[in-house]
Amino acid sequence: MSDEIIRVSHLGKSFGNNVVLRDINFTVSKGDVTSIIGSSGSGKSTLLRCINLLETPTSGEILYHGVPINSRNVNASEYRTHVGMVFQSFNLFSNMSVLDNCIIGQTKVLKKKKDDAILKAVKYLEKVGMAPYINAKPHQLSGGQKQRVAIARALAMEPEVLLFDEPTSALDPEMVGEVLAVMRDLVREGMTMIVVTHEMAFARDVSNHVIFMSEGVICEEGTPEEIFRNPRNERTKEFLARFTQN
């Protein structure tokens, strides 16, 4: 119980009359790698964006170390420094070099000294294999390279949890591998992650908790074995069957 980091409790989200999420409950503890799978439009990304407060939940609670973060008096910016996010479309700052992308948050948000920030940025860029590119601008990089820099940018904030919103969906098939390799490294180091993904192999082999979503609700959740070997829910079976056929 003490190492529980995030608890999502009866979370609901609707855009107008359109209900996107309904009564979502799950917890993430230290070192957990939670994969959220499901077909497009099932609410996976919205759920992840709610956890980072990029979307405001309509009902329910998100607790971070027991503190409800979607209440009015919580500083969302401060909370986000603990919960990093990697986007499908990278969202690197296009007006900054690779290095500046990785130090701006440290110097301006965490108020670190520039020299320390550079050291840390280089350390994480090295980890993702992008250190030689510190002087490049984002538009000069390939998709896979951009995503690796985006991961380094998130890591440089040294967050407690890292959220991945379909990190490989916008990439060419040949670039998917390099990003997944970086993510596997992070898992090996004990990083707590929540990953929305279409990479079934990654969900099966790397995560310890799989959530299958359909039409805004959690249909089934459990260990990768339970979900991939013996899915109990009809919709889970149907969804996974489509993946194994291709």
Add this chain to the structure above:
Amino acid sequence: MTSSLPTDFWGRIYFLITNYSSSFLRGAGTTIAIAFVGTAVGCLIGFIVGIIQTIPINPNDSGIKKILLGIVNAVLKVYVEVFRGTPMIVQAMFIYYGALMYLGISMGMWFAAFFIVSINTGAYMAETVRGGIISVDLGQTEGAMAIGMTHFQTMLYVVFPQTLRNIIPQIGNNLIINIKDSSVLSVIGTVELFYAAKQTAGAYYWYFESMTVAMAVYLAMTLITSFLLRKWEKKLDGSAVFDLATTDTLAHTSGMLHAPTRRNREV
């Protein structure tokens, strides 16, 4: 006396240049000063108005903030519509004589000129900045928010620099328009280039010749300005190439790392 004055076109032009160049140049200097200061202050007004108009309202925000923002936005909208929707020449007389007769304020040539051009440019720039901010990909804002930046920091470090780059052509447009349109300030007695040319023209009744000189000076000013603006734009875009850093990454932190200077940028 009259017999010594030239009667042909080129002779008169030569006469004007040799005898009245200081008057034309002083007028041109005033025009440039009004255009640059007016555009700069106008941009500042435009940025402030544009930013206020794009402050997002969250459903979680307090009622006071919503009401206050609503009132401010309404006032700014009126400002933009009024100054965009009326001619500067009329605004100039309206403000100058209004201040003089009803508020007892004599603005003086410089202040009146800067004030009128600035608020006029500000009205246009507000819309340009608003459009520039909206055109920056939402993902940039989300990326900044995701590393914990506040709305203000996101604007300052991420959205703003990109907005600025996108609206430079429009800033240049405004600067060039102001170089030309500051001529309407002659109606309130601002001695800029057109006023100087008109004075000279009136002295000899050489309207065509005097305006020819004025045309040439205006054109020279606008051409040089657009050339300099292009250069600035290029400089902001930075280099098209980048250096791969050495594989010894520890070297970067011990002094090999340097931000691209202007010299090593242009390869």
